[in-house]
């Protein structure tokens with residue numbers, strides 16, 4: 307039976323869910339508070355430059371294939387995918403960097419140069435990571451996090467030990483070169499936690515990195531948002547922007563609608579793709595499942611200070627994705643997870659999409675995105691942003707051996723306050739709730755409200771977790787739960 311479903315937000319998870327729910331025959335409308343769709347994956351266009359505001363790494367292409375495949379489509383029906391070679395470059399000091407190319411074989415050669423005998427260990431490590439990928443990303447993450455039993459399969463039982471060790475321990479057991487260690491610990495940062503706090507089983511991220519590679523969708527990640535928007539509209543979804551949801555209306559513990567810009571919209575089902583904590587504040591206190599204390603105790607993924615810079619020349623000695631690991635990783639990590647404060651010497655990441663994509667910047671110019679991971683909830687004022695821009699630009703100039711400051715045409719910044727103001731993000735987190743052992747699967751905030759019937763949640767604070775591929779999966783999982791419940795209710799009504 308067709309249901310009227312109102313979806314709050316238009317990030318990856320909400321857009322994905324809308325496609326599945328519309329395909330199942332429901333009347334689906336998305337309400338987005340901002341002027342443009344895409345949530346954290348929106349786009350900034352300025353003076354002929356184009357920047358992805360949020361995600362820039364396209365990993366796990368099979369997840370995107372599977373998503374579009376569910377609608378008898380392919381990513382290539384909507385956007386062109388370019389495999390990056392090199393995938394990225396990591397700087398450790400001036401004249402000192404390692405380049406990660408596009409095949410495991412080439413990466414093995416780079417490893418062997420750094421540490422004799424490391425390529426053999428790397429092959430073994432990645433084979434294990436691949437086996438974890440096949441279990442986790444092809445199967446486990448497609449389970450809705452309803453029960454702990456979902457994680458108990460013959461395949462996971464064989465790997466139980468990997469839930470009680472960490473990536474950090476595993477990597478350090480095999481590799482002693484600190485540069486190789488930091489490269490192998492890098493991928494799990496996408497899950498929002500340090501490698502020393504991430505179970506070994508999550509080495510599937512290393513397979514995503516070295517085994518599958520890094521891709522760039524032509525015109526940026528935003529072209530994936532536009533692709534799913536087009537698919538959603540083909541399936542009959544209505545998308546409305548500038549619609550701030552102020553309240554979720556409930557009657558006797560049943561969600562009956564939402565209030566958007568003062569207007570009541572009655573609905574059979576309400577699904578929120580906005581940050582989970584914020585969504586619960588749209589409910590009366592007695593209808594919320596999780597207290598402020600609960601949220602405060604959770605390990606959140608970092609926030610970020612970002613700069614989007616238009617340069618009046620091409621930038622040398624950098625790749626499309628370039629990491630600056632030239633300072634102490636541990637000290638920076640402590641300032642994120644142990645004693646939240648602005649890091650003294652931050653690691654940072656830089657992306658130059660115009661190295662690959664001519665549409666990202668005018669001829670002869672370069673688009674640069676700079677990201678410093680930060681603890682959520684830090685004081686965010688223009689003077690601090692400026693200080694950190696200076697800091698990283700000076701290091702950037704020294705390490706890459708060129709002047710860039712005088713070639714800045716413009717820079718835009720984005721930090722804690724913007725995450726809060728633009729996305730209603732809890733403490734200004736960028737990537738949601740970290741995926742640690744105790745914040746995995748059934749231990750994460752639930753997709754279905756325990757307190758309000760007909761109310762559902764999706765996105766990076768829920769199941770399965772942070773990142774674009776998990777957000778697509780989250781949309782599918784919640785749509786399946788909704789359909790299951792519609793079916794049950796219809797049978798019971800008969």
Ligand SMILES: Cc1cc2nc3c(=O)[nH]c(=O)nc-3n(C[C@H](O)[C@H](O)[C@H](O)COP(=O)(O)OP(=O)(O)OC[C@H]3O[C@@H](n4cnc5c(N)ncnc54)[C@H](O)[C@@H]3O)c2cc1C
Nearest residue numbers: 315317318319339345346361362363551580765766773774
């Ligand atoms: C800087 C940055 C870099 C990242 N890099 C990568 C990367 O390289 N690769 C990768 O895979 N992932 C990356 N991620 C993570 C990835 O972008 C996210 O996991 C994903 O986009 C989250 O999608 P979502 O559906 O959970 O929610 P969001 O994108 O947060 O969408 C939520 C939406 O809800 C809307 N909303 C909130 N409150 C209301 C309200 N009251 N009424 C109406 N609408 C509301 C918001 O405006 C927003 O549009 C990055 C994230 C950030 C921030």
